[in-house]
Amino acid sequence: xxxxxxxxxxxxxxxxxxxxxxxxxxxxxxxxxxxxxxxxxxxxxxxxxxxxxxxxxxxxxxxxxxxxxxxxxxxxxxxxxxxxxxxxxxxxxxxxxxxxxxxxxxxxxxxxxxxxxxxxxxxxxxxxxxxxxxxxxxxxxxxxxxxxxxxxxxxxxxxxxxxxxxxxxxxxxxxxxxxxxxxxxxxxxxxxxxx
Numbered sequence: 001x002x003x004x005x006x007x008x009x010x011x012x013x014x015x016x017x018x019x020x021x022x023x024x025x026x027x028x029x030x031x032x033x034x035x036x037x038x039x040x041x042x043x044x045x046x047x048x049x050x051x052x053x054x055x056x057x058x059x060x061x062x063x064x065x066x067x068x069x070x071x072x073x074x075x076x077x078x079x080x081x082x083x084x085x086x087x088x089x090x091x092x093x094x095x096x097x098x099x100x101x102x103x104x105x106x107x108x109x110x111x112x113x114x115x116x117x118x119x120x121x122x123x124x125x126x127x128x129x130x131x132x133x134x135x136x137x138x139x140x141x142x143x144x145x146x147x148x149x150x151x152x153x154x155x156x157x158x159x160x161x162x163x164x165x166x167x168x169x170x171x172x173x174x175x176x177x178x179x180x181x182x183x184x185x186x187x188x189x190x191x192x193x194x195x
């Protein structure tokens with residue numbers, strides 16, 4: 001896949017509808033999150049018609065703050081997992097990306113947790129709070145396990161009627177590109193209401 005990658009959320013929909021576009025503007029993935037699910041179960045499709053599944057992302061438990069989300073092929077073969085760091089995510093959203101063999105590959109962290117605080121305060125202002133998604137822009141940085149050098153940057157773009165994130169500057173993702181993309185997509189689905 002060519003970078004930068006753009007991830008667009010339709011914010012006027014009740015359930016999350018996510019489209020992933022590559023650098024050429026071609027649709028690569030489409031996700032529609034189901035409403036009223038106690039246990040997250042997301043299917044990633046290759047098209048908006050939802051005819052060709054590419055991957056499944058399933059939570060291992062019901063409504064848990066530190067759940068593990070297992071990423072598999074449509075046939076059920078493991079690709080890897082993303083797990084939310086429970087208490088660590090209270091201040092700064094933190095996710096760990098794990099390969100299929102169980103080894104920690106990457107960590108995705110919120111770059112500035114003060115954006116979350118400012119967003120919470122800004123949203124409390126009547127009418128003006130509706131513009132928080134246009135003013136506040138959370139950023140996330142993906143690091144390789146045991147390395148402080150960023151492997152991928154995720155930043156929110158200013159938008160009123162949709163949320164748009166750009167994944168850029170991939171540095172040596174190699175064979176983990178698909179796993180990183182699905183893990184980042186799941187983290188953004190979980191964090192989409194902020195900023």
